[in-house]
Amino acid sequence: MGTTLPTTKEKLRKVSTATIATCLFKRGLKNQFIQDVKPLKPNKPNMVGEAYTLRYIPAREDLNPIEVFRDPNHLQRVAVEECPKGAVLVIDSRKDARAASAGSILATRLMVRGVAGIVTDGGFRDSAEIAELEFPSYHNRPSAPTNLTLHQAIAINEPIGCGDVAVFPGDILVGDDDGVMVIPAHIADEVADECVQMTLYEDYVIQQVENGHAVIGLYPLVDENIKKAFESWKKNKTTNR
Amino acid sequence: MGTTLPTTKEKLRKVSTATIATCLFKRGLKNQFIQDVKPLKPNKPNMVGEAYTLRYIPAREDLNPIEVFRDPNHLQRVAVEECPKGAVLVIDSRKDARAASAGSILATRLMVRGVAGIVTDGGFRDSAEIAELEFPSYHNRPSAPTNLTLHQAIAINEPIGCGDVAVFPGDILVGDDDGVMVIPAHIADEVADECVQMTLYEDYVIQQVENGHAVIGLYPLVDENIKKAFESWKKNKTTNR
Amino acid sequence: MGTTLPTTKEKLRKVSTATIATCLFKRGLKNQFIQDVKPLKPNKPNMVGEAYTLRYIPAREDLNPIEVFRDPNHLQRVAVEECPKGAVLVIDSRKDARAASAGSILATRLMVRGVAGIVTDGGFRDSAEIAELEFPSYHNRPSAPTNLTLHQAIAINEPIGCGDVAVFPGDILVGDDDGVMVIPAHIADEVADECVQMTLYEDYVIQQVENGHAVIGLYPLVDENIKKAFESWKKNKTTNR
Amino acid sequence: MGTTLPTTKEKLRKVSTATIATCLFKRGLKNQFIQDVKPLKPNKPNMVGEAYTLRYIPAREDLNPIEVFRDPNHLQRVAVEECPKGAVLVIDSRKDARAASAGSILATRLMVRGVAGIVTDGGFRDSAEIAELEFPSYHNRPSAPTNLTLHQAIAINEPIGCGDVAVFPGDILVGDDDGVMVIPAHIADEVADECVQMTLYEDYVIQQVENGHAVIGLYPLVDENIKKAFESWKKNKTTNR
């Protein structure tokens, strides 16, 4: 899974989904934000990892009695055991949160296995417990009913839709309190680099704005004098580290 | 594709989706009606055929310029050429009708190739022309924008969701003016048989009700005298054919 | 059921739901249009009748096997047999059209019994057949699944909500191609009278507009000269009958 | 209003919204289809005209008693009298069809005045009468309640949103049975020209497909032999006119 540089993930831990969204917008990618999902608990560190996908279809009653979970090859369980360390498990729940996409046992297992996070455009059960894990998790809303009620896991690591976004296995997902961005794998390195630079300038801008500077000319950077001031601020900042 | 008896399709051409729904309900299958799709033109003969599926995910801009349709292996076009004669092309458009699932050229090609019909939980463009074809078609609503605007064909003949129903390749689809029912392949023969019998009784009931008979005791059949009267009506009817 | 004058219904057969809506708006009643229902077949005569209500709640599986319809006291069937002649059966389906509110057998029975029409904020099955009856019917969209799938008839002739409107037993319902208006019983007579007058003027206005007259001053009637012209037109019209 | 060539409208009367959508997609304009509106009556000639806009905001009760329509300067009425001949009145109803955007009197007046059509992302009252006019009209669904119930006309000929599309005064609107496309004014001429050419080829394609030709290579045009055959067909067609 992937040609992404090891440093890329590190960089993406320090930039916001908003910055990434702007960076992708400049490249003509306007639909990479997974719509209508939120973190189960805010204020956690960024979630960063390659997409490992799980696709659900609507559950047909005869194929989804409770006993199916006894099958060691049930795809939901297989996904939880096989999702690579450092990856993010992304579930296509067809935006249907009326039954759970997964619960705290699976989330805990993923965390213990070193998976980087979990995202569904449906909902999780045991949401209070998942929220407390040191494990980033994103869904639409809590949902107690067992997965089998409405969902059948049908395929692993195929391209899917999640929250109206195309997710290809290996794409880099970044999550913060705004939600989750999907970065196409082949541009992840350059996006990470550009976002680090953008973030530096945004930090400068926020500081200037807090000090009373107007936004026009400053953000985006148009004024030549500001450009110089920023360069000097940046140099100073680096030196002082 | 399939073990369904040749006569089964013939039977299903003469029964309604409502009758099939009741028949499946008795078997514990309560979610086989593709929600919120309608025929582009009512009053056509029933659509009957095995499901041949096409799955869309959200279109990513860099992968979906207009040029992709020049690729002879573009999956939407491949599906149109490979969907078997007598089958129904069912498209998982994630219930998104903001761009077209297909248009009149592809629908015409499917018709000419002997395909039995087309269903999407999205929308068709050139809807007025498709409506006039001798070819059953079902969608949510007309949609002019080209497919590439929001959809990317990603897989052929996988299990999919369509209108909140699980559709497995080979399932038997039946469509009338109410909409489209999905019959699991392994029970299609028995469902067809049972529906033919149910339809016979429903015809009798409607006739009785038109003549002023009350519904209670008649529908469903509880009263022993009615049972006898129906048997005699049925015998008579068969004799007179 | 009611104190409505016999002539009131006759008058309401000749006025539009739009005119009634304006008339009720003037009385401070702004929410009497049943939202998002339409006639199964347009261009039928107005539906006019007193509300006779049927309330559904979500179906619980253990209470709703197919056998419940064998019970002669099943409320859906009782409603069909007891809805008074000349009344309209109004069903609170909680705006859920994923399963049928009723089908053609019950609709036919209602028609034969002299009921004036049927309205649900859900959907009907056998919709093509119901459409062809000489019987006004209104729903959100066709729905093949049997009633028991999602609905349980729980009460007859209680006040209900239907399409976001309060419907009290005995209220007068009027339906045309725009949809269905609910007139509180105690004002039905005066509303009918006023609407007949309003309709007369609207007929005059349309004729004037077709002849090239501007709308301002004409509709609503502000200009004194138009007032005179209308009075003369009205006198003439009555004389010529 | 506008620099659009006189012949442009004529050309747009003969092309479909689907063709226009593809043409705009090629120019990077992917969101020009007014979502979720339909013709009140299908099979009318194309609606073509410059956008003349009317913007509604939610009605505040104290500002919207029935008497406001007596004001000759009420903006809804002014719009109806001032919308230019040949233009299309486009109403931003905030996708709210719970009350009418307009009714048959205003629609008739617009028709008599030579206006080219009317579009709302809400609903019309007197929909059966409007449908019968020789006047193209598009809405979401019929709605009997008077305009004042939920809408207040607040501005004329401003840029608006309609059905999730930006509409600038002077943009060219084209409507057929699929719905309504919005063509930015400055490219209307070239879009019309290109669409005429595209339509010619689509006609050829449909004819070929009806004759049994496969879609791949034909649509879009990739195969060189087909290119030649089309050129010859086109020459022939023009000669025979």
Add this chain to the structure above:
Amino acid sequence: MGTTLPTTKEKLRKVSTATIATCLFKRGLKNQFIQDVKPLKPNKPNMVGEAYTLRYIPAREDLNPIEVFRDPNHLQRVAVEECPKGAVLVIDSRKDARAASAGSILATRLMVRGVAGIVTDGGFRDSAEIAELEFPSYHNRPSAPTNLTLHQAIAINEPIGCGDVAVFPGDILVGDDDGVMVIPAHIADEVADECVQMTLYEDYVIQQVENGHAVIGLYPLVDENIKKAFESWKKNKTTNR
């Protein structure tokens, strides 16, 4: 109200809605989770109590001036005074949160009277104050407008729908941070017992998973060795208490 054992409520205070959902799923009850409601404040003890219901219909303006609250028999107020101690007041607000189902004064009164909690599929006003009460409360979202704006209390302790679930008076409601489950009264005792056992095993599973055990074979319990280990863990746990 009911035949539920006194110990049943105590047991249900210690199990999760997710566990109850699975337990009911095994009995064929798949639709007992009140959809799209959440606690006003998380991390409170479980809400447990018999359902006492209040049904709203849409408010008709003439019947709902502010003065109606002066009526000592206004049903909303009666419900608040008569809801039994230990019960949960469940309100059918037709999933309409545009006006309040109730506010902090009524919630406080319910709490003081010993009622066990309040649930609406609409919204509460004074939500910040209700959140701080030692009183479990569930709604869709906060809503400041007075109840009379859109709701009219019409009946007490009838079967209702709430969040797409059937709620019969006397059903046992259990709420935690995931939301609210409805347990049919006649199976509440056995469900409580089974859930206690399920919870015990789930606790064991979580502990094993935290220690690095894989999920397959463990959850659900398939492996014989794990079964023995669990039995021993359970014995040990009980002994050590």
Add this chain to the structure above:
Amino acid sequence: MGTTLPTTKEKLRKVSTATIATCLFKRGLKNQFIQDVKPLKPNKPNMVGEAYTLRYIPAREDLNPIEVFRDPNHLQRVAVEECPKGAVLVIDSRKDARAASAGSILATRLMVRGVAGIVTDGGFRDSAEIAELEFPSYHNRPSAPTNLTLHQAIAINEPIGCGDVAVFPGDILVGDDDGVMVIPAHIADEVADECVQMTLYEDYVIQQVENGHAVIGLYPLVDENIKKAFESWKKNKTTNR
């Protein structure tokens, strides 16, 4: 901007949106609550200020490249610099939260400039940072994509719709944890006065209810004895200040 008394804002800081909603309901204003927006962070002091509006329409791609923000006259940026001190910036985002209405830089600038708060019926990006500002902010949900993705700022300080409410420039907005109420400018003073009185009584009621008093007769105030007790409580309270 306005004739509102300086003391009016001070009063409105101490009353709840629920109380204001009831007060406006009495005046026939039933639709002044901005639907489906919430504070980015609860428990802040009330937001109070005159409405200063910004209207968005859907973004057309050719008009909204990233470069437009370099234009010093871009209306979003102009609004941020010109929104008066003490006013609230209210954005009509057409209830579309799929792209951001604004982000933390603009919110910070508004705060520094002394603006009283910001409201959108869409979503904000950098939501975690905005939440931490000493600056009230209301939206539907977080949204990372840049504003230009779906929104184009088109007009400043026009009447708009926001969350299905009419907002006229100068109207007084009050926000608390329930959401945001819009008070028409010309009645703000009297509404503030009345709400202060209502709040006083509500405080008394809550205290009585906490002490075990029943709601009927107390709220609303009907009982003469309670009236006297309240008057005495009020006198006492004022004296003790």
